[in-house]
Amino acid sequence: MKNISIYSVLLLLTMVVWSCDHDTETFDGPNLVDRFGPFNILADLEVNRTTVDFGAGEDVRMTARFNKNVNFVIRITGMESGAVKTIEAFDSELNASNAIWDGGTTELPLFREEMCRIELIIPEENNLTQEAMVEIVSTRVYEGSLFTDFEDNPGANIELGNFEFELTNETGRRSDGTAAQGDWYYLFEGTDDVVDNFFVGLININSTITGNTYAPVPTTVPEDLWFNAFLFADGGPHGIAVIQFVYDSNDSGAFEDGQDQTFQIDGDYPLGFEGWRHINHTMADIGMTEEEVSKIVAIRALLISDLNSQPDPPLQVDFGLDFLTFTSGGPLEL
Amino acid sequence: MKLYISNSFFGLLLLLGLSMPLQAQDGSSLPSREDASADEKVQFNGLGRTILNSTSIDGALLDTDSTTARNLQDGEFLLDVAINAQPNDKTEVQGILRLRNEFGGFFGAGVTVEIRELWARGLIGNTVRYRVGDFDHVMTPYTFFNPDQEGIVNQPTIFQPQNDVIDYELFYGDGNTRRLQGANLDFGLDFAQILQEVKADAFIARIRGTDFFTTPTRFTGGGQLDFATRRFGNDSTGVRADIGINWSNVWDDLQSGNATTGIRNDVISVDFNVELYENESLAVQFRGEAGQSNLEQRDGEKVTAEEDDTFLEAGVAVQLKKSKLGFSATYLDIGPDFFSIGAQSKRVDFNRQMSFYDRIGNDRRLRMPTLFDLGRDRALYTFQLSDQLMAYDPRYANVMPYGQATPNRSGIQIGVNYGDNESPLEAEATVSLLEEIRGSGTFELKSFTQIRLAADVHINRLADWKRTTVLTLGLQQEQTDRSGQDVEQVDLSSTLIEVGLEAELFDRFDLLAGARLLTAEGSDYIPEYSGFNDIEDFPSRFIADDQETLIGAGFRYRFRDNIYLTVQYQQFSLERAQDPTNDYDLRQIFAQYNMEF
Numbered sequence: 001m002k003n004i005s006i007y008s009v010l011l012l013l014t015m016v017v018w019s020c021d022h023d024t025e026t027f028d029g030p031n032l033v034d035r036f037g038p039f040n041i042l043a044d045l046e047v048n049r050t051t052v053d054f055g056a057g058e059d060v061r062m063t064a065r066f067n068k069n070v071n072f073v074i075r076i077t078g079m080e081s082g083a084v085k086t087i088e089a090f091d092s093e094l095n096a097s098n099a100i101w102d103g104g105t106t107e108l109p110l111f112r113e114e115m116c117r118i119e120l121i122i123p124e125e126n127n128l129t130q131e132a133m134v135e136i137v138s139t140r141v142y143e144g145s146l147f148t149d150f151e152d153n154p155g156a157n158i159e160l161g162n163f164e165f166e167l168t169n170e171t172g173r174r175s176d177g178t179a180a181q182g183d184w185y186y187l188f189e190g191t192d193d194v195v196d197n198f199f200v201g202l203i204n205i206n207s208t209i210t211g212n213t214y215a216p217v218p219t220t221v222p223e224d225l226w227f228n229a230f231l232f233a234d235g236g237p238h239g240i241a242v243i244q245f246v247y248d249s250n251d252s253g254a255f256e257d258g259q260d261q262t263f264q265i266d267g268d269y270p271l272g273f274e275g276w277r278h279i280n281h282t283m284a285d286i287g288m289t290e291e292e293v294s295k296i297v298a299i300r301a302l303l304i305s306d307l308n309s310q311p312d313p314p315l316q317v318d319f320g321l322d323f324l325t326f327t328s329g330g331p332l333e334l
Numbered sequence: 335m336k337l338y339i340s341n342s343f344f345g346l347l348l349l350l351g352l353s354m355p356l357q358a359q360d361g362s363s364l365p366s367r368e369d370a371s372a373d374e375k376v377q378f379n380g381l382g383r384t385i386l387n388s389t390s391i392d393g394a395l396l397d398t399d400s401t402t403a404r405n406l407q408d409g410e411f412l413l414d415v416a417i418n419a420q421p422n423d424k425t426e427v428q429g430i431l432r433l434r435n436e437f438g439g440f441f442g443a444g445v446t447v448e449i450r451e452l453w454a455r456g457l458i459g460n461t462v463r464y465r466v467g468d469f470d471h472v473m474t475p476y477t478f479f480n481p482d483q484e485g486i487v488n489q490p491t492i493f494q495p496q497n498d499v500i501d502y503e504l505f506y507g508d509g510n511t512r513r514l515q516g517a518n519l520d521f522g523l524d525f526a527q528i529l530q531e532v533k534a535d536a537f538i539a540r541i542r543g544t545d546f547f548t549t550p551t552r553f554t555g556g557g558q559l560d561f562a563t564r565r566f567g568n569d570s571t572g573v574r575a576d577i578g579i580n581w582s583n584v585w586d587d588l589q590s591g592n593a594t595t596g597i598r599n600d601v602i603s604v605d606f607n608v609e610l611y612e613n614e615s616l617a618v619q620f621r622g623e624a625g626q627s628n629l630e631q632r633d634g635e636k637v638t639a640e641e642d643d644t645f646l647e648a649g650v651a652v653q654l655k656k657s658k659l660g661f662s663a664t665y666l667d668i669g670p671d672f673f674s675i676g677a678q679s680k681r682v683d684f685n686r687q688m689s690f691y692d693r694i695g696n697d698r699r700l701r702m703p704t705l706f707d708l709g710r711d712r713a714l715y716t717f718q719l720s721d722q723l724m725a726y727d728p729r730y731a732n733v734m735p736y737g738q739a740t741p742n743r744s745g746i747q748i749g750v751n752y753g754d755n756e757s758p759l760e761a762e763a764t765v766s767l768l769e770e771i772r773g774s775g776t777f778e779l780k781s782f783t784q785i786r787l788a789a790d791v792h793i794n795r796l797a798d799w800k801r802t803t804v805l806t807l808g809l810q811q812e813q814t815d816r817s818g819q820d821v822e823q824v825d826l827s828s829t830l831i832e833v834g835l836e837a838e839l840f841d842r843f844d845l846l847a848g849a850r851l852l853t854a855e856g857s858d859y860i861p862e863y864s865g866f867n868d869i870e871d872f873p874s875r876f877i878a879d880d881q882e883t884l885i886g887a888g889f890r891y892r893f894r895d896n897i898y899l900t901v902q903y904q905q906f907s908l909e910r911a912q913d914p915t916n917d918y919d920l921r922q923i924f925a926q927y928n929m930e931f
Contacts, residue, residue, distance in 0.1 A: 020744075022643060022669045027773035028742075029861055029869030035775065036821045036875065 034069040042067055045094070045120040045130040054103030054111075055138035062099040064120060064130070066092050073121040074099055078136075080114040080177075083107065094120070103140030105334045108230055108276035109180040110323075111136055144228070144327035145216045147299060148209045150184040157209035158186075160201070166190045167201040167303075168316070178320075180230035180276040185322035187232075188241075192305035192314050200317060202302040204246075204255055205324075213253045215296040218328035222284035222293055228332040231269055232276050232320030239271035239317030240304035245288065248297035255298035262300065263288050270306075271319050280331035299324060379416040380430070382929040385409045385499070386437060387710075393907070393918035395695055402694045409437030409924075414450055425456040462521040469518055470511035471537050473558055474623055476645055476668075477582040477601045478676035480510045481737025483715075484730035485682075485708040488788035488808030490834020490848030492886045495900050495926050496710045504715045506681065513717050514539035514554070530574075533560040541584070541719050544591035551590040554676060554719065556582035565609075575608040580625070584675040584719065588634060595638075597721060597866075598630040601674045603645075615656045622648030622664070629673045629866060641866075643669030647738070649747070658757060662749040670742035670772040673867050675719050677739040682714055684725040689713040694918070703727070705850050705884045706906035706920050722863045729828050729854035729878055733766060733784040733812050741867055743768045743782070758796040761789040775859060775872055778818035785811040801838035806848075808832030814858055826856035826878065842892040846902065849885040854878040879911035896930035 043065035052058050062074060072094070074087040084107040089098040105111055115135050122128040148154065150173050160171075167190035179185040190200040207215040219225050231241055244262040246255050263286040269279060283293045305317045325332060386409040396402060412434040420426045430451040436444035453467030472479055489497060500506070505513030516539025523532045536557030544551040558580050565574040580603045586596025603625025611618040624646045631639040649664030684703055688711050694701050703714055708730075726735035734740040745768035753760035766784040773779055786809070793803040810830040816823055834848035857877045864870035888902030906920040 020646070020667055022771050023671065024772045027775060027777055028670065029775045029872055032775035032821050032859065032872065033819060035872060037819065 031069060037068050039070060039122065039125050039128075040067040041065070041128075041130075043093075045118070045132055047118060047132045047134055049134065051135045051137050052103070053138045054136060054140040059103070060101040060118075060134055061096055062094050062101075062118065062120070062132070064094040064099075068092055070122055071124055073119075073123060074101075075119045075121060076101060076134075077117050077119070078109075078111045078114050079117060081109050081112045083109050083111045085111070103136070108278060108334070109178075110142075110334070111139055112182070113137060113139060142325070142332060144325045144332060145218050146210070147207075147215055147324040147326065148205060149181055149323045149325075150179075150186050150321075151182045154205070154209050157206045159204040159206070161204065166192055166194050166199075171201065174320070178232075180232065180320070180322040182322075185230075185232070185320050186301070187318065187320050188301070188303040189316065189318040190303060190305075191316045192307060192310070196307055196314075198304050198307055200303040200305050202300055204257075204298050204300050206255055206298045207296060213297070214248065214294065215299070215326065217293055217296070217326045220290045220294045222288050222290060223282055224329055225283045225293055226280050226327045226329075226331050227283060227324075228278065228280045228327060229324045230276050230320075230322040231271075231279050232322070233271035233273050234318065235272065235274040236315065236317060237270075237272045238306050238310045238315055239319055240306055241269040241271055241319045241321070242300075242302040242304055243269070244300040244302070245283070245286065245296050246298040246300060247288065247292040248295040251295075253297070260297060261292075263292070268304070269319075271317065276320070276322075278332065278334060375420055377416075377418045379418060380931055381414045381502070382412070382927075382931070383499070384411050384927040385924065386926075387922060387924040389690060389920060389922045391691060391694070391918060391920050394914060395916045395918040399695050401696055401698065402691070406690055407437065408690065411435045411437070416451075424460075425454065427454040428452070458519075462519055464517065464519045466517040468513065468515055469537070469539075470505065470507040471514055471518065471539075472507075472509050472511040473556065473580050473582055473676070474578070474603060474605050475510075475738040476623055476625060476647075476672075476674055476677050477580045477603055478512065478554075478556060479737070479739070480506060480512045480679075480681065480717075481677070481739070482510070483681040483708070484727070484735070485705055485830070485850075485852075486808075487786055487810045487830060487832055488790070488806050488834075490806050490808075490832055490846075490850070490886075491804070491836040491844075492834060492846035492848040492888060492902060493709050493850070495890075495898075495928065498928070499926075500710075500712045500715055503712050504681070504717050506717070512676070512719075514541070516540060516553075516555075528564060529561055530564045531560075531562045533562075534558070544587075544593065546591040548593050549591065550586040550588055550593035550596045552584065552586050552596075554582070554584045556580070556676075571611055571613045573608065573610055575606060577607075578605045579603075580605060580623075582674070582676045584721075586632070588632065595631070595633050598632060599627065599673060599675050599721075601625060601627045601676070615654070617651075617653040617655065619651040619653075620648075621651060622646070624648070627669075627672045627674050629671075641671045641673070643671035643673070643741070645669055645672050645739070651749075658753050660749075660751040662747075664747040664749075665745075666747060666766075666768065667744045667771070668739065668741050670770075671867065672739070672741045674739055675721055678723060678736040678741070679718070679720045680724045680726070680736060681716070682708065682726075683716045683720075684714070684727055686714050686716070691920075695916070704906065704908055705852055705882045706904070706922075709850075709884065710922075722865050723867050726860075728814070728826060728858050728860055728876060729852065729880060730830070731812075732814050732826060732828070732858065733768060733782040742770050742772055742774075744771050745769050745782075753790075756795070758792050759789065760792075761787070763787045774861060774869065776816075776818055776822045778816050778822050780814055780816040780824060783811075783813040785809065801841075802844075803837045804835070806832070806834035806836070814856075824856070824858040826854070826858040826876075828852065828854040828878070844890040844892070845887075846890055846900070847887040849883070851884075852880070852882040854880045877912060881907075881909045883907045883909075893929075897928065899925065899927045901925045 045064045048061040052060050069090055069092045071090050076085040083105045086106040091098055113136050118132040120130045170189045173184050174187045175183045192200050210216055217225055242264055244264045247261045249261045250259050265281050265286050301321055305314055388407050390405045414430050414432050416428055416430045418428040432448045432450040434446045451468045453465060455465035457463055518537035520535035538555035541554050542552035558578055560578040563575045565572040582601050585598040588596050603623050605623035607619060607621040609619055626644045628642040630637050646667045649662055651662040653660045688707055691701055707714060747766045749764045751762040764786045768782040770779040789807045791805040812828045814824055814826040831851045837845045839845050857875050859872040860876045861869040862871045862873055884906045886902055886904035888900055890898055890900040892898045902924055904922045909917050
């Protein structure tokens with residue numbers, strides 16, 4: 001009896017020690033103070049600099065402190081470009097881990113050398129907003145191999161051809177303050193009302209625009225090589241943009257229509273959206289091989305009018321093109 | 335049916351060599367084969383029931399409500415015919431055919447015919463009992479168990495007929511069993527030394543079918559090994575022990591359909607009841623259960639998420655036999671991540687649609703379930719196993735909403751009981767003093783106090799009357815507190831009082847009366863679960879300043895022991911100090927005829 005009682009007590013103690021080991025370093029569910037507690041700003045929004053040289057690797061760091069964790073939005077708007085960078089987080093403070101801006105953008109266009117307004121917004125607190133300003137003295141340098149951003153006069157490196165008579169005089173390099181990057185972009189504008197064959201016009205951008213015979217690419221592995229471009233559309237539903245990559249099939253070092261092979265993405269780019277859009281794909285997506293991506297002799301851009309959806313007479317169609325670049329390992333990080 | 339093996343060691347080896355020890359239980363609420371005459375190869379048993387309800391609603395909420403019907407009539411007529419056959423002396427099969435007609439259905443409209451139950455059972459080699467088809471099963475309160483429903487402490491007899499209907503329809507059997515569809519086996523071994531008896535049982539059942547796309551088939555299964563020792567020592571006061579090893583499991587079959595993700599929930603435990611001392615005037619027991627749960631989220635063969643936790647219940651019970659008094663003290667420690675699908679799935683599903691007055695008011699808002707609905711609306715109840723902690727109403731149960739297996743509780747339970755089947759007074763009281771182990775939304779911990787009291791006063795025994803006259807009392811008082819910042823503080827109290835009277839006025843003719851009163855005041859945060867026992871959010875502070883009153887009176891005539899007719903009037907009122915314009919009353923007159931044959 002005595003032995004069994006002792007064993008029972010020992011068994012109980014063993015079980016108590018074993019059973020009372022629970023994970024109590026955190027708590028279950030969201031923090032009630034964050035969820036329902038009153039909100040106060042303990043330290044106002046501050047920016048670590050008034051001018052920033054992104055090109056030299058500088059960044060902008062914002063700080064603020066609250067009395068509880070809260071969802072906040074930092075919205076940075078370019079005063080000239082209209083570019084917008086948005087940072088969202090849930091925290092009780094803005095610090096180097098959640099409130100740092102390296103010059104990138106969330107919504108095109110890219111930032112220019114301009115004044116920018118920084119807004120700290122607390123949506124759950126009636127969109128409570130605090131503001132600061134910063135001036136960009138040089139823009140961020142983007143990765144990858146630039147094909148063209150149309151900032152320099154291309155001269156003979158851009159050839160206008162095929163049904164150009166359906167394009168308006170507005171077609172060409174434009175600098176009207178709406179470029180996605182820098183000051184210049186290329187605008188296509190026209191109506192397929194002369195020869196109703198869908199084509200409105202095209203340009204051939206020879207790789208010599210880069211100063212090389214073939215487009216320089218950061219890698220020749222098609223699966224890792226990404227093509228990027230910014231497309232502008234006004235929301236009209238009848239336009240289609242086509243971008244073709246010309247492989248120098250006959251090793252002539254120049255684009256010869258009918259002899260060199262072209263590649264393009266399936267479905268091309270219907271222009272039913274509004275504003276600038278970042279388009280990208282790998283070169284493997286369009287079926288090019290390692291040999292072929294190393295000999296891209298030109299990029300051809302076409303404006304198509306979708307006659308199947310056009311009224312009669314057909315409406316004008318258009319699109320803008322900017323910042324054609326190749327990146328390695330993934331699409332261009334804005 | 336039992337093997338007698340003189341060498342207990344050999345018996346133990348034999349026992350462990352059997353991989354699937356199982357237990358058989360009679361899933362039928364009808365008379366079992368053992369009750370029947372051995373000469374009858376085919377028997378017909380069954381249950382007939384008729385319910386006619388007339389329910390009306392009024393009150394402040396209805397003053398401006400032009401859309402809600404003020405009166406509803408409903409009811410049913412049903413006959414369950416159990417066909418029980420014994421083709422040989424080792425096999426028995428039973429099926430229950432249900433014929434049901436909704437009140438108001440004529441000439442086939444509203445009539446349903448369905449199979450309610452099918453099973454077969456028998457003996458294998460005169461040793462192992464088996465049962466396939468429908469069966470009821472229960473293990474321990476932490477492994478596989480159907481916890482009691484909230485809102486009831488000591489049911490007044492007047493409310494029992496409606497509750498019996500719910501229990502019958504939802505297959506809630508005696509002893510907190512769950513209804514399953516599958517198979518089970520059991521056998522027992524007797525020993526001559528040390529061990530007196532070993533029982534083994536096991537079961538497997540399918541609890542969900544696959545949709546052949548994203549939902550895999552779900553199974554539950556498990557088993558128990560119970561060892562009962564002989565009494566150690568030279569006299570009848572020596573020590574003896576019952577020790578059980580329990581394992582329950584719920585898992586998804588990822589080979590079924592195209593589903594690739596599923597869960598696995600294991601619970602393993604050891605339960606024990608050691609009779610430390612017993613003589614004619616005193617019994618002392620050391621009893622409890624300890625174990626561990628494990629929960630895995632699986633994607634194919636890969637475990638994508640896993641959590642486990644432990645539980646412990648251990649205590650001492652002392653029975654003073656001559657004075658009919660019993661005391662118990664139990665320590666509880668149920669881990670915050672303890673998860674047991676088979677034991678934590680509730681009877682009441684507060685997210686279910688009620689079968690009457692589900693929406694009221696001009697804006698057709700959902701009506702919250704009340705004591706009235708818990709008492710009569712079977713649509714609120716389920717026998718399904720839930721793979722996440724189910725919603726609960728803290729006014730009815732905030733301390734242990736998932737029964738004894740409620741996770742994240744630690745503390746003590748002290749119990750006192752008095753009386754026996756011949757005493758004028760039978761009473762039982764339990765006090766639970768518990769605390770959270772891990773905070774909910776804060777590191778501050780909630781503390782819980784629960785007092786439960788149930789008493790039956792047999793007035794006829796006191797006054798030496800022949801006819802049954804019983805006064806029943808029930809009380810549940812709960813208090814939840816938490817300190818901290820203003821938003822962290824909670825202070826919710828609720829009191830549930832039950833009073834019932836059953837008086838046999840004439841031979842087999844009973845007067846029934848009773849009341850159930852609930853008051854709840856204060857506030858708490860009620861979690862929303864995203865899956866399993868993971869809290870996704872606390873939608874808002876739950877504020878209560880409510881009073882619910884349910885009173886009833888009526889008569890019952892017992893034609894025979896299992897045949898009765900009761901006619902009752904019940905009135906319910908809901909008053910909310912926070913929102914008096916939405917107070918309402920429900921009134922109900924109903925007749926229920928019940929016949930088991």
